[in-house]
Amino acid sequence: MAVPVGNLLRKLKECISHESNLLIAVHLEQIKKVFERVKPYLRDAEWKRDLHDTEWRRNVNNQEELKIKKYEKISRWVSQIAALAVEVEEIIVTYDLYLFDKNTSGSLFSKFLSSRFLIVGKDTLSTKIQQFLSRSHQQTNSIINGNGFHSSHQMRSHRHISSENNVSVVRNLTLPSNRACPTDSTTSWHKHLFGMDSLELLGQFSEKATKEMQRLIWEALNMNLVRITHVQAAATTVPAHDSRRATQMILETSILGRQEEVSKLESWLMVEEEQSDPVIISVTGVGGIGKTTIAAAVYESMRHHFNCHAWASVFQSPTTSLLQDVLRGILKSMSMMAPRNIDAMNDASLREMIRSRLVGKKFLLVLDDVMKKDEWEYVKSALPQDCQAKILLTSGTNLQYLPDCKYAIHIPRLTPQNAFNLLQKRVCLQQTTFWPSVVKSEAEEILGICKGIPLAIATIGGLLSTKQMETKEWTIVRHMLSQAHFTPLCYSDLHAVLKSCFLYAALFPLNSEIPCKRLQQLWIAEGFVQARATMTAEEAARLQMEELIWRNMIQMAQVGLDGEVETCRVLRPMREFALKRSEQDKFSSSLLDRSGNALQPERPHHLSLSAESSSIPITEVDKLNLSGMYSLLLFKGYKHQPLFITSVSSFRLLSVLEIQHLTRDDLPDSVGDLGLLRYLGLRGTKLKKLPTSLKKLQRLQTLDIRDTFIRDLPDGLEGMKMLRHLLLAGSFGDKVVNLVVAIEVFKDLQTLAGVGVTEGITKGLHHLPQLQKLSVGEVKSCHSVTLFESIDHMKFLRSLTIKCAPEEHIDMISCNPLENLEKLRIGGPIDNLLAWIEKLHSLKYLYLWDCLLMKDPLSALQHLPSLVLLSLCNAYNGKEIQFGTRAFLKLKKLSILRCKKLERWTAMKDGAMGKLQTLTIAYCPNFTRLPRGLGELTSLQALQVADMPAHFIKEARDIQSTSTSKFSLLVRETTQLSAYTDAKPGHKMLPISMFAHLMRNIEETDKHLPRQPKLKDKKEA
Template sequence: MAEALFFLLIEQIGTALAEEAINHASFLFVRERTILTQVRSRMNQIKSEFEVIQAFLSHIGTRKENDRLLEAWVKQVREVAFAVEDTMDQYIYLLAERHRRKSRGFPKKILRRPSISRGWHSIADELEEILNRLHHLRDMKERYGIKTTKGDNPSVANETLQNLADSSHFIDDEEIVGIKKNKKLLVQWLLDREPHRTVIAVWGMVGLGKTTLVSKVYRSKIIKAHFDCHAWVTVSQAFRVDGLLRRIVGEFFKEKEGVIPQHIDTLGRRDLIQILHDYLEEKKYLIILDDVCGTDVWNELRDSFLDNGHGSRIILTTRYQNVASLATRNRVMELEHLSEGEAWFLFCRRAFWKDKERECPPAVESQARELVNKCQGLPLAIVSIGNYLSLRQKKEIEWKKVLDDINWVLNNNPELGVMKSILALSLHDLPEYLKNCFLYCGIFPENYPIKRKRLIRLWVAEGFIKKRGKRSMEEVAEDNLNELIQRCMLQVTERNDFGRVRACRMNAIMRELALSISEREDFYSVRGPTDTSSANDARRLSVHRCGSNMHFDRRTMLHLRSFIYFDTTIFPMKLSFKLLRVLDLQGTLLESVPDGVFTLFNLYYLGLRKTRIRKIPKSIKRLINLQTLDLAYTKIKSLPDGIAELKKLRHLFVHTIGDQTHKSFSEFSGFPAPRGIWDLKDLQTLQGVEAGGKMVRKLKQMTQLRSFRIMKVRAIHCGDLSAAITEMTQLHRLDIVAAEEKESLNIQSISVPPPHLEKLTFRAKLEVPPKWVGSLNNLTWLRLCWSALKEDPLPSICKLPNLVFLLLVRAYDGPRLVFQEGWFPKLKDLRLVDMDHLQQLEIEKVALPKLRQLNLVRCGTLMAVPQGIWYLQKLEMLYLEEMPQEFVGTLRSRNHGKDGLLKRHQSEGLDDHTKIPPIPLAITHVFQKDGRWYGESLKDADLSQYEEEYIAALREEMDWKEDR
């Protein structure tokens, strides 16, 4: 992965040498310009050296991991790269600091201080030393004959993959678990009567068993008999079209024991395609392209395979979603991980194959189940670890050693070498811009839900993301995240209502591989409760549940670039990491900002979310590189004016929650706008700022905002606020919170609303529903809270084409809501909370056709079950909280009782009760009694009571979170 480091450094040096840096340098005096000329010359030389080194490392690929001499050389090269990274940060800081002081009118005697001049001389000396080290490394490379291999020899991983594909044809059926359903479907697709050539894709992460599944179908007698000819080829990353065509021709002719055309090795692509066309013209053929790594493979091969109307089939197996999208419509099979039971069954068959019953001995069952859980249903990992453990004694102490140090076991045992090589293939196939992004995900604890927004901001702060064209770095980072997901390198654990990734995780075994690489290359180090050593030379440190046991050696940690603390205990040390870029202490018990934070001139990310911090000092202005300042859910009530000096700030979060019950209007609080905050031209996220006369007047300047929450808005602010919002053409999220419950706001005068707006919240009394909301074609998420509207808001928003989430909290004072035919075509989640005047809820046929969840919370006057609820054929969850007993009593009856829903449905005059959709998958009632929360299911005749922990989790899930 060292090549990814050089990829970033080359770009960083280029950026530093760009025109902006030259403009900054114009502030320097003649003597300093001379030094700067030397510095720039040496940086250009280093950049040239790095470009050659990066090309060399990319060419050798995985070979450096199997060559000790090469690996030792790469280690020294990496150390030089780290030295350059440190020097570059100091260089950029000196330029920026010089520009800042000059622009603020500092006297010349301050600008000419010897300390500043010494800084430039120091950088020049460091760069000269770095160049000497690079020249020495170049000589060393020649001296010891460190070279790239000639030709296109496949990597060890590719060879292993080919061997695995070959061996998959001969696996005993009894050793294969969890493919029965997919095998049946795949056979069905191959045998259907569609005469046109059909392309089928089988996709999923490496190790899920794609090749094994397809090979079992491919070799079955019924498939062999159905097709006239068959060919199977494995596609490597470094494929050549001519080579693939030759292998396919060879497969066909070999199968029929025919004579392979003469001089096939010298034929060009056109001749090879003609041979295939002639051979396949009247045949029904089956071709398997195994492990297709890119769309270019199919795009270059597709015309080689005739669509002759004989029902031919082509199967692509792939790790990439974009490749799978090339398949014929409805012919994509996404493989899933094994279930817990399937995983345990497969493990026992492998780990205890010597035992007749193949059952796990009680002495090691606890460790065995933990190891199987770590595999997370990945067949390759289960089989590999099972095979490895089959050779070990069935003693608790032996298996506990494996469990406690699985990373060492993966890297030092030949029995697991195949698995490691295959998993590593996906990592080495990544383009340079994705490698660091992927490895970085291992810094989070195992099975940790990695939030999309947090990860994106961290990637940007680390310098992994570069702007592309007019797109922001955050947009580019989200593209990277989606690409990693499409490549099956990360698994989505949560999506929002409109399908966007909210959280993801890294497969546990894949994470162990990432940890191994990162530790070896000093990319980062992870320390847990059993680790007492320091981070050595790691550039990043992640601490997991260490408490006071963690030992920090400040001398060896001066080079740290990132420090992420996942322990909830109080942060135990003084910060002295001069070049730190990321400091994330989210969720700790901190009550004040740690000593030394405001001397970290290189800090880009400061995460203090969910801490107990009450104050940010004026010295925050020293953090001139800061991009993200996350103070959400802290006790901070104000910010110093120095915030306005953070010219690179992109994301600012400052809001707190007072009343956790969501029953009080004054639940959230923000912060008064610091003077000059409106001058921050890079600011994209501003969450929690309070309205004020000057603030709302200056808002017109903040046209770059993408996410904006303004609080304590009063009626007198509405004119300026509306005018400002009209100018915010990049806005994706807008929250408007009134100063108090009775403050009535008029937000009607927004002439042209932000065209990209996706999320909108009004937490305010509104005179009338804002008419412009109905024109927001990109709106997916709408909350009307405490609006107390006299006019029914539904007609003005019912045609929004992309709305998937609607929350109404005390939004309408009328007694009746009717969802008419054709309204809300994409709405999936409807939540009605504290609708105190609502007496009747009606749903007409063909209304809410996509609704999956309906929440009714504390609607005290709604006594009857919503009329027409049976029309909601997609409904999966009906959630009730503190609803009237009359309402709940109706649902508590048996489904088929005289008062049950089914009888009520029939009584409404439906023509054919056999077409009535089933009752929702879950009808849950949650209520409070004697200060405790209780929950019950109302779907089944035998009412099931929920545990208190489950109820708490359920209410948390049903809550309308601000961060959704």
């Protein structure tokens, strides 16, 4: 089913359920029913259109010309359906806005002005309906006369609204706006004003839309379109898999059959080069062969062997943002903060900073998706002469002709056995089951069509994972695959709501990593989430995300230590298909064609503008009709952002406004006029305040102002009762945002992050038991009792951050073990803290800083069954740490930072920390030696040391040389850590900002590129 039809039906269903006027509800129900009728024919038409559009069609001869013409006719029919659905949807949304304006107006005069919205203006509801009626009438006559689809009997049975009637309706509705009002109309225009003619107009719109759809259904019958002739989406939208287990299975299969290539690349990266010039390694291959996946596996396993490293995705041409990404990666790998003005830095400044950081360093850089030699030369010009750099390039073109390319590898297609293993594991994500011989035969034929391309095999496997192990269904898939490309086949198998989600994800810039939670909140705001009786919208959105990942329509980018997918991406082949389909189905519009030339889309409803779009002159963008937009996504690098923001009041149908890295420090007050807005994303902008008109956004669900300069929210936000996610400040920073609103009115609130604590806030929290994420700062001892009483009631809480105010010491008075708590961050001294944490058996991530504990935290927390990360930063004032056997059974990352009194770590006992992958020790000046047994941990991949005594570093090198795990040792100077001394008299605890960047870096590296199975030896490879 075409995306616009699915979106319209969901809007109609929502509108009908909230409509109080029975007659209007009947009209809307009539439209809904006729669009429901076309769905099965539309499925057949879309598939036949895909057969015509597919790039895999071959051997087209003269005998097939008639068939091609038929496909073209069907394609035009689908476009007509999409265009009609899009236009009807815009009218429905405009009607929703009209009702909102009318219902939220207070005084009689306000209601008068609100009613005028219906009857005057360039882009009002009445104007849109009149345009629809007039155009629809003309189209109907021309199509009937030209094609003869309707018989004379059908013509007589259809009552059309004449042009004279249309004009009379317009004349009546526009009377109030005329200065000279005829006397014979004075008695009737009050009725027109307060809704009589609006109901009549909506009725005529409903009748005309219904007849248009009936005509199109008649055309479907004349084109011999049939009902449901191909593979349909499974009855259940989500496979019955454990999500983390499925994620692990996908990771394990991502480089299946590529161990030889991975080993070769790793060996090249480890070669000690005599030359000082950068060593270039190219990875080439056809689209979908797995170049990025292989590079990610190598980068993940080898980055610890370098002083610094970075990953940058290259776009169509070199831009300043590419150097910014390289610099960000370098600084992050060195635990250093990026400059706040990095987005405003020019090429010369970026090159200078990159060179200064890389002098004398071993540097690993991955440039993914390089298209031209110029792109590499652009980055190379920023590297210093005395830098031992290894550069890994991936490209769909052959880069071996480059004179400075020392190593090159071309990725071949999978062997038949590896291809079969990949398909089998993607079909059976939970476990490998027995395949009946008839299914196996079909699988072999499917693999023959896929020709060893991993992307095709994995995506088809995702489709088959939703099917029964029956010959009939697999035969249909094989037959369809033999006719068309795998991408439209797998897309056609998606439910309508998943199609919208997939197309929306493709709006993000090419190669960008998309935060999963943010994308899910955008889907919810757009109405792309299928409601489930026993789930919240967020839980349903997460399941939809997982299904798209399992089906391989969206790929995992970063995965947490606990196996949860944190970020995702849409690969180039999938994105190109999605953008093309979006254009065809009127879902979204691109401003650039494949050659980079400017386009003039007809009327975009979902528009994304990024660095790529900056090449389009603003004068060309001004020509677009943007008044019908539902989503406006302004990404980093789009240089015309300020001009868009000044005209935001004209985008009254917006549900989503996402702005990244805006340089101006305020928003226009007209933002409050966006009555339908559900998502307002302002993260990373330079904003210092929000307009007072924000209180008018009564439908707002998500407000994200993290990493801005905003410290106070405006008063009067109690009307925003639909808020679900309030993201105010980061968890590791010392900044909070003051909130004076009575937060107990936000009954649906699930996320409250970065709020400064007051007595009113602590009391209000008691009324928010649905919270899943809570981050509070500036906590004082006087808040302890009320705060922890409120926290005790939050049985759904998954993430908790508590940051004490300076010089404050609070008491942990909680007795509730919070059974669902997975992530805990504590900044500051809290009494009885360890005794409470010991009870948190679901805890996976624990960050403690400035806690000044006297009791050994490792000894106290060693038996937490789910803990995968433990980070201690100025958290322990003792001299010794120790733990027993079988301690920290799941721990993968341990960081001990600035524990200045720590001297000893007793021996590592058998069975303890058996899964530890990364150990970080920094600025512990009295820590004399590492524990015995550390080198025997076979799982250990990296030991990172910063600002430690020379004899400690020497011992670390000795352990590395004799270790059986062959872990990498990274020694670096972290100037931000060593810069702080105890020279400040009376300062009892460290400022949080001193370690905010380091703590954030630790957290972000826990969800890096997907971790791949570690190769035990070359024989296994």
